[in-house]
Amino acid sequence: MHAVLSPQELALTALGATLLAEILTQDDTEIERYSRDGTGDHYARPLAVVRPRSVEEVSLLMRCCHEHRIHVVPQGGLTGLVGAAVPSFPGGEVVVSLERMNTVRSVNPIDFTMVVEAGCILEEAKRAAEELDCLLPITFGAQGSCRLGGNVATNAGGFNVLRYGMTRDLVLGLEVVLADGRVWNGLRTLRKDNRGYDLKQLFIGSEGTLGIVTAVALKLFPRPTQVETALVGLASVEDAMALYARARRECSDLLSAFELLLRGCIEIAIDAQVGLEDPLSQPYPVYVLLETAAGGRVDLRALVEDFLGHTDGLVLDGVIASNRAQAARLWRLREVMVETQGRGGRYLRTDVSVPISSIASFVAQSLAALAQAHPEARVVTYGHVGDGNIHMNVVPPLGMPPETMDDLFHAAEDIIFDVIDRHGGSISAEHGIGRVKQKAYLKRADALTLELASRIKDAFDPRHLLSEGRILPLRDV
Amino acid sequence: MHAVLSPQELALTALGATLLAEILTQDDTEIERYSRDGTGDHYARPLAVVRPRSVEEVSLLMRCCHEHRIHVVPQGGLTGLVGAAVPSFPGGEVVVSLERMNTVRSVNPIDFTMVVEAGCILEEAKRAAEELDCLLPITFGAQGSCRLGGNVATNAGGFNVLRYGMTRDLVLGLEVVLADGRVWNGLRTLRKDNRGYDLKQLFIGSEGTLGIVTAVALKLFPRPTQVETALVGLASVEDAMALYARARRECSDLLSAFELLLRGCIEIAIDAQVGLEDPLSQPYPVYVLLETAAGGRVDLRALVEDFLGHTDGLVLDGVIASNRAQAARLWRLREVMVETQGRGGRYLRTDVSVPISSIASFVAQSLAALAQAHPEARVVTYGHVGDGNIHMNVVPPLGMPPETMDDLFHAAEDIIFDVIDRHGGSISAEHGIGRVKQKAYLKRADALTLELASRIKDAFDPRHLLSEGRILPLRDV
Known part of the structure; x- marks a missing residue:
């Protein structure tokens, strides 16, 4: 008897x-590192981990999963912030890690x-582009560990969106394995192609729910030969935004980053005691950290000096980096602030946008x-304000018990999202929805949007096996 | 008895x-102008013409059409080149002209x-943007009569794509009436919004087959305060493309147009006898017609002179317009060539792209x-080569009988498309598929792409009433 x-x-x-x-593992120790994402907030063990080395192996896997109705979640670098890539389906999920491709x-x-x-x-792709004097402009903190399939699946944003667009704007073509294992080949490098529906758009930003991206064709730009980085101090957010309006007009589309930091952010970086000074x-x-970049025949330094020298009093003080090391130190303020803002514990991240x-x-x-x-919470406010994107994070006081902390996070998120709603904004500018933002998303999305989204899901993944x-x-089943 | x-x-x-x-007409004289598009090649009388004044009226119309299974084709400025907006459904179609909105x-x-x-x-929208010192960068020959709904439905391209992208890249939000009359409200002006599937992408470039666009939110840019236009002569297309590679690197992303014209194009413009000289x-x-544009603090004239003065012999001769009238005359060469290339008769248009x-x-x-x-045909070759986009048109000899002409067009198109296939190119870079390119599209599209496209059509327009x-x-019914 069996x-x-x-x-x-x-x-x-x-x-x-x-x-x-060699591509399938259920080994307890090995699968541990596919069980938790970079936030540390989400943990669940996969049924198994598959690490395919080719699109054919992904296809074979999905044919099997489709036949046997096995649930699958694709994983990139596990740097997402909305809990989408860690297993969560109640009956268990198989992780497909693309790391070997x-x-x-x-x-x-x-x-x-x-x-x-x-x-x-991402960083390796950026380096490969640089070796041929090209720029892959997707740039953000996690670039040393995130993977391009994940960047596409989440339509990643970052520092340079105001000049070069979101990941969506940089994708020329995709290769995707569908839920039933068939391979959709849209891996083209054409800059203009109006042949029928642009199917690749559906996969971009769909967080692994419509297909598994296996390869990407990307648009590059000339690698800038000059970069000027400046940090300036201002009296108010209004003044920072007035400076932005001027920068757009006076820097001739050469502005590549415009990052707002409230004073508290600078203090966090200084307090981290890694050698950063005021x-x-x-x-x-x-404060605003701003960067311009240009190719050959522009005197960028003169342009930036001229611009910052004529702001009618908006800029109270400032420094233009005189070399790459100084520029890196200015950016380091922002990085250290992001890394240490939570004091090593949990905190509420938001990622909102408004006009x-x-x-x-x-x-x-x-x-x-x-x-x-x-009043007990510390609020950390910064963002890519040239895109209308703010990260307003809420850090609990030291020693707050976990239950109180959860209550604080819920209450604070409600407060921030209410203000967002009043401004016609988005509760997710660049991080996506995943599971973390799902409740807030579903509460706000209109019924027709959800119905159309469901029809697309049904059309692409009728058995609901992918990132369900x-x-x-x-x-409901 | 009835x-x-x-x-x-x-x-x-x-x-x-x-x-x-007042919004419904069947008057014979009135509906005549909705029966033929700008190419003159397509003619069919609509069942009726509806000219709604509001999204509510479009919605009411579509509810009625959905209930009674009436076929509908939305119309903008009738400047499309692939026969999509003229009635064609065998049982008759109602035209919805958006001209009053x-x-x-x-x-x-x-x-x-x-x-x-x-x-x-489009031109009126561009003017409204300019009045507030902003630039709506969609630019092409038909801008004085095309309408923005049509630009969105066809994902219009044009002269400035290499810098600002296709219409898709400029759309921030849409309002769309679905086939069943429900209104999808995605009319947002946020620059970053990663809330779930980006549904608006589906309507862009779908040629009216998935919904009727009623309003559009667009991304603008600072209006350039300096524009430099130059026409240069070169020895070969290779040299033109070598110049393009340099221009991208040396003009610092300020290049806004790079139009290739073979000598024959210049001769057509001169022969048109509208006062244009060699x-x-x-x-x-x-020849290459190139344009750069910039905002405040760049000396654009010096940049262009410096660039064109150091091309290692690529540029054999050239002129930089010294004022707006001269620049307009350089562009006029191209316009007149496009308008008169067909000698007032029919000719084969192609719109292809390659890397x-x-x-x-x-x-x-x-x-x-x-x-x-x-050898009897005249081939006219020009294009937006900075995007890999060429228009290679075939003009029949004078006096060729219509049947021979059709044979010539089919044979010539096959020849051009065969070369495109060998280069991994697209048979429609910016004009779309419509009906004119449908056969060539269906022949080349893979079965999976067509299946996914059909599923999307079924999900959005289950009765197949829109631009069927x-x-x-x-x-098949």
């Missing part, structure tokens, strides 16, 4: 019969394009509401 | 009972955004093949 096998055991038997042993297939400096596999680490001669309420003209009003109203309701329960709720 | 009504008569009765008389709702020079109704003429002191095989590095090879191979097979038979074939 023992009755659970669905999980049946799934593992099917996978074991289909896949080569990490080749830069080609870089073409005439076409300004590159083709990379989904598991390629960057200007005295404290200012608001650019509403930034100052949004910041003022939400800081006032938070200060009134939760992210963005859209788990399907 | 006469039995035809489906067409029933449709008209239902529309008459639903819609106000032509308001510029708002322009925001801080956010660099504008909101316009779908029937707004622009350089002697003829050259190849930028393949432009020279594509042009050489297709011109050689055409010259060998059809464009892009995808008519559904």
Whole structure:
């Protein structure tokens, strides 16, 4: 007599019969590192981890999963912030890590394009582009560990969006394995192609729910030969936004980053005691880290000096980095602040956007509401304000018990999102929805949007096997 | 006894009972101008023409059409080149002209955004942006009569794509009436918004087959305060593309147009006898019309002079316009060539793209093949080569009988598309598929792409009432 096998055991038997042993693992120690993402907030063990080395192996895997109705979640660098890539389906999920598909297939400096596999680490792709004097402009803190498939799946943003756009704007083509294992080949490097529906757009930003991206063709730019980085102190967020309006007009589309930091951010970086000093001669309420970049025949230094020298009093003080090391130190202030803002513990991250003209009003109203309701919390405010994008994070006081902390996070998020709603903003500017923002998303999305999204999910993944329960709720069965 | 009504008569009765008389017309004279598009190649009378004044009226119309299964085709400025907007469904189609919904709702020079109704003429939207010192960068020949809903539906390209992207890259939000009359409200002006699937992407470039765009939110740029226009003569397409590679690197992302014209194009413009003279002191095989644009603090004139003065012999001769009138005259060469290339008769238009590095090879191979097979035809070659986009048009000899002409067009198109296939290119870079390119598209598209596209069509327009038979074939019933 045979023992009755659970669905999980049946799934593992099917996978074991289909896949080569070297790409399938259930080893407890090994699968541990696929069980938790970079936030540390989400943990669940996968049924198994599959690490395919080719699109054919991903296809084989998905054919098997489709036949046996096995749930799958694709994983890149596990740097996402909304809990989408860690297993969560109640019956268990198989993790497909793309990490072994990490080749830069080609870089073409005439076409300004590159083709990379989904598991390629962003920084390595950037370096490969640089070697041929090209720029892959996706730039953000996690670039040393995030992978391009994940950047595509989340439509990653970052520092340079105001000049070069989101990841969506840089994707020329995709290769995708569908839920039933068929391979959709849209891996083209054409800059203009109006042949029928642009299917690749659906996969970009869909957080792994519609297909598994296995390779990406990207648009590149000339690698700037000059970069000028400056940090300036201002009296208010209003003044920072007035400076932004001038910068857009006077820096001739050469502005590549415009990062707002409130004074508290600078203090966090200094307090981290990693050798960073107050960057200007005295404290200012608001700082902007701005960068311009250009190719050959522009005197960028003169342009930036001229611009910052004629701001009609908006800029109270400032420093323009005189070399790359100084520029790196200015950026380091921001990095250290991001890394240490949570004092090593949990904190509430938000990632909201409003129309650019509403930034100052949004910041003022939400800081006032938070200060009134939760004077005990530390609020850290910064963001890519040239895109209308603010990260307003809430750090609990030291020693707060976990339950109180959860209450604080919920209450603070409600306060921030209420202000966002009043400004016609978005509760997720660049991080996505995943599971962390799902409740807030579903509460605000209109019924027609959700219906159309569900129809697309049904059209692409009729058995709901891919990243089920992210963005859209788990399907009732 | 009542006469039995035809489906067409029933449709008209239902529309008459639903819609106000002032927006519905069946008047023979009036509907004539909705029966033919700008190419003159397509003609069919609509069942009726509806000219709604609001999204509510579009919604009411579509509810009625959905209930009574009436086929509908949305129309903008009728400037499309692939026969998508003229009635074509065998049982007859109702035209929905958006021309009365032509308001510029708002322009925001801080956010660099504008909101316009779908029937707004592109040039009027551009002018409204300019009044607030902003630039709406969509630019092409038909801008004086095309309408923004059509630009979105076709993902329009044009001269400035290499710097500012296609229409898709400029759309921040849409309002769309679905096939069943429900209104999808995605009319946002946020620059970053990663909340779930980006549904608006589906409507962009879908040629009216998935919904009727009624309003658009667009991304603007600072209006350039300096523009430099130059026309240069070169020895070959290879040299033109080498110049492009340098221009991208040395003009610091300030290059806004790079138009290739073979010598024949210049001759067409001169022969048109509208007062245009040979622009350089002697003829050259190849010309490039290039434009750079910048805001405040760049000496653009010096940059362009410096760039064109150091091309290591690539540029054989050239002129930089010294004022706006001179610049307009240089552009006029191109416009007149486009307008008069067909000698007032029919000609074959193509709109193909290849990777930028393949432009020279594509042009050489297709011109050689055409010259060998059809020495009687005149081939006109020009294009937005900075995007890899070439228009290679075939003009029949004077007096060729219509049947021979059709044969020539088919044969010439096959020759050009064969070379495109060998270069991994696209048979439609910016014009779309519509009906004109449908056969060539369906022949080349893989089965999975067509299946996914059909699933999307079914999800958004289950009764197949909207622009049926464009892009995808008519559904078997």
